[in-house]
Amino acid sequence: MDHHGQIMAKARVVVVRSPNAWTSAGNPDPAVVARMFGRGFALLGDGSDGRATAASLFRADDRVGIKVNTIGGRAISTRPEVALTLAGWLAANGLAEKNLFIWDRTTRELRDAGYTPAAGRSGVRVFGTDTDGVGYGTDLVSHLGVGSLFSKIQTEFATASISLAILKDHGLAGVTAGMKNYFGAIHNPNKYHDDHCNPFVAEVFDSPPVKSRHRLTVLDALTVQFHKGPSYHARWADKFGGLVFSLDPVAADAAGWALIERLRAAAGLPTLRDEGRAPDYLSTAEKMGLGRADPASIDTIEETVA
Amino acid sequence: MNRRGFLRGAAGAGLALGAGLPSIGRRLAAAAAGPNLSHVEARYYVRLPDREIECRLCPRLCRLGDKERGYCGVRENDGGTYYTLVYGKVCSLNADPIEKKPFFHVLPGTTALSLATAGCNVNCKFCQNWEIAQVRPEQVEAYDLSPEAAAARAAGSGCPSIAYTYTEPTVFYEYMYDTAVKAKARGLRNVVVTSGHINPEPLAGLLSVVDAVKVDLKGFSEKFYADYVRGNLKPVLETIRAVAKSKAWLEIVALIIPTLNDGMAEIREMCRWIRNEAGDSVPVHFTRFQPMYLVKNLPPTPVSTLEAARRVALEEGLRFVYVGNVPGHEGENTYCPGCGQKVIARTGYTIETVRLKKGKCAACGTPIPGIWT
Numbered sequence: 001m002d003h004h005g006q007i008m009a010k011a012r013v014v015v016v017r018s019p020n021a022w023t024s025a026g027n028p029d030p031a032v033v034a035r036m037f038g039r040g041f042a043l044l045g046d047g048s049d050g051r052a053t054a055a056s057l058f059r060a061d062d063r064v065g066i067k068v069n070t071i072g073g074r075a076i077s078t079r080p081e082v083a084l085t086l087a088g089w090l091a092a093n094g095l096a097e098k099n100l101f102i103w104d105r106t107t108r109e110l111r112d113a114g115y116t117p118a119a120g121r122s123g124v125r126v127f128g129t130d131t132d133g134v135g136y137g138t139d140l141v142s143h144l145g146v147g148s149l150f151s152k153i154q155t156e157f158a159t160a161s162i163s164l165a166i167l168k169d170h171g172l173a174g175v176t177a178g179m180k181n182y183f184g185a186i187h188n189p190n191k192y193h194d195d196h197c198n199p200f201v202a203e204v205f206d207s208p209p210v211k212s213r214h215r216l217t218v219l220d221a222l223t224v225q226f227h228k229g230p231s232y233h234a235r236w237a238d239k240f241g242g243l244v245f246s247l248d249p250v251a252a253d254a255a256g257w258a259l260i261e262r263l264r265a266a267a268g269l270p271t272l273r274d275e276g277r278a279p280d281y282l283s284t285a286e287k288m289g290l291g292r293a294d295p296a297s298i299d300t301i302e303e304t305v306a
Numbered sequence: 307m308n309r310r311g312f313l314r315g316a317a318g319a320g321l322a323l324g325a326g327l328p329s330i331g332r333r334l335a336a337a338a339a340g341p342n343l344s345h346v347e348a349r350y351y352v353r354l355p356d357r358e359i360e361c362r363l364c365p366r367l368c369r370l371g372d373k374e375r376g377y378c379g380v381r382e383n384d385g386g387t388y389y390t391l392v393y394g395k396v397c398s399l400n401a402d403p404i405e406k407k408p409f410f411h412v413l414p415g416t417t418a419l420s421l422a423t424a425g426c427n428v429n430c431k432f433c434q435n436w437e438i439a440q441v442r443p444e445q446v447e448a449y450d451l452s453p454e455a456a457a458a459r460a461a462g463s464g465c466p467s468i469a470y471t472y473t474e475p476t477v478f479y480e481y482m483y484d485t486a487v488k489a490k491a492r493g494l495r496n497v498v499v500t501s502g503h504i505n506p507e508p509l510a511g512l513l514s515v516v517d518a519v520k521v522d523l524k525g526f527s528e529k530f531y532a533d534y535v536r537g538n539l540k541p542v543l544e545t546i547r548a549v550a551k552s553k554a555w556l557e558i559v560a561l562i563i564p565t566l567n568d569g570m571a572e573i574r575e576m577c578r579w580i581r582n583e584a585g586d587s588v589p590v591h592f593t594r595f596q597p598m599y600l601v602k603n604l605p606p607t608p609v610s611t612l613e614a615a616r617r618v619a620l621e622e623g624l625r626f627v628y629v630g631n632v633p634g635h636e637g638e639n640t641y642c643p644g645c646g647q648k649v650i651a652r653t654g655y656t657i658e659t660v661r662l663k664k665g666k667c668a669a670c671g672t673p674i675p676g677i678w679t
Contacts, residue, residue, distance in 0.1 A: 190379040231371035
């Protein structure tokens with residue numbers, strides 16, 4: 001189902017790449033990344049109008065939380081250039097800048113990943129759950145096998161949510177991408193890494209604070225850690241130069257998994273299945289009706305921008 | 307004063323012994339305090355290639371990449387070296403009756419300086435202290451209390467023992483061990499309240515410096531442990547065996563939860579195992595469940611169920627069997643297995659009378675095992 005609860009014949013995943021995504025200094029080029037977002041949003045719709053896609057996902061007065069993953073430090077986190085460019089693109093396409101915030105668990109992790117925390121009254125805000133006056137809700141959310149407190153950013157500040165995750169191999173989960181990114185919204189993610197995070201990734205995503213607000217997954221695949229993640233290892237990090245978009249959270253992650261397998265194969269590495277750590281939480285999520293995990297149920301559109 | 311300031315002030319005041327901390331449930335730092343973390347190298351881990359480590363402290367054997375934390379949430383790999391984040395970072399500190407732990411055969415009527423840091427290596431769905439046990443150390447107010455300071459505080463406040471309790475002390479092993487050494491040097495006792503999820507080597511080290519261990523035997527099937535504890539029964543049984551063989555005093559608590567672990571056949575099997583593997587003198591406490599944390603859909607344990615469990619245990623030959631969390635119940639008392647006289651009378655955590663002479667029943671002279679002086 002899509003976010004309106006309609007049955008979709010196939011999930012759509014959009015992969016936008018650019019050979020110019022990286023500057024000569026080794027940083028993402030915001031102007032190029034902005035073009036990538038423009039095409040990504042457009043291709044999520046009929047290909048002509050990214051603004052229309054955004055309008056279909058968000059009300060003009062929505063407060064949109066852009067959940068990034070910054071646990072990996074500067075080397076392998078959602079890049080600030082990507083998150084800030086997304087916020088800028090949304091602000092230029094119908095959303096109020098003051099209603100956009102980029103967030104993660106802690107301000108320290110955001111800072112370590114290169115973000116400049118900003119919690120003022122104007123502009124795009126950047127802050128962690130540990131910011132004074134924020135914190136976790138006090139009501140325990142008990143949902144399926146999960147019992148957690150959720151960040152107030154997710155439960156109270158945001159009316160809509162984007163998972164802007166870094167795409168990485170993960171020693172326990174197999175793959176960490178858009179759905180697992182929401183582990184950063186709960187107070188006790190360490191409790192949900194047993195059994196390759198299955199079914200916990202799906203169950204956290206299915207919990208009301210996440211499921212009711214999630215609108216869009218975007219995977220930052222400018223750099224992809226395809227082995228020995230979630231930590232950064234330059235030897236197994238590929239500058240793929242892409243962004244992966246989907247309204248289907250499961251399909252987005254399934255496409256991310258496929259990309260990781262592609263890079264692993266090119267490097268002569270065994271598949272995650274062969275290593276006994278395939279991200280089976282994806283098929284669990286599919287069974288729970290959260291989206292499509294089967295590649296045969298996913299249409300992937302790939303496009304390159306200058 | 308804002309909420310954060312209030313929490314800090316209230317908790318700080320609580321560190322003065324006798325005042326008591328605010329209840330655990332109110333102290334979760336919903337208003338996000340600044341983290342107070344230690345960076346002390348952990349014990350019991352091995353370094354692996356590519357900056358990975360494997361923790362050897364508990365049976366989970368967490369294998370972690372750089373910047374990752376273990377299941378406990380309080381130990382972190384930083385660049386291939388493993389650190390405890392809670393060394394000397396106390397989130398709960400009280401002078402409790404030792405009966406509250408519960409220890410019924412250890413220094414009755416005394417208070418134990420009881421302390422904890424954040425964290426736990428299991429995730430019981432019925433956790434009573436989840437606000438400090440099932441959280442990361444950034445999420446609670448923590449105060450600095452060095453091992454020496456903890457020992458000095460216990461001695462200075464008339465506590466003859468320090469209890470490592472409330473959360474799971476295994477996860478603050480380094481701090482517990484070092485504090486126990488300091489306390490021992492002052493002539494204090496050390497008592498540990500644990501789920502028993504600890505590996506044999508660190509357990510052996512711990513048993514060399516502590517005097518008593520209370521193990522929570524939360525059920526007697528692997529399925530129960532998998533479904534409700536997120537742990538395993540086998541290592542708990544190994545821990546009980548090891549403590550029973552050591553010089554440390556052992557007591558066992560079995561929390562009885564309606565419909566989940568209250569089958570009398572299973573309880574009988576558990577009691578038989580305890581008698582055979584740990585001995586018939588190990589005190590066993592059957593305690594009453596109250597709806598808590600993620601198990602709020604079940605009623606408190608009927609007292610009749612606890613009484614039935616106690617009968618089963620006595621039938622199986624266990625000599626000291628108690629009913630817990632039912633103040634005023636006759637099953638709170640210690641009865642002499644020789645003459646049947648009441649040798650220690652209790653009401654809740656209060657000792658009414660002690661009729662022991664040099665560790666023996668004052669009436670008939672039967673030895674009553676425990677740590678009495």
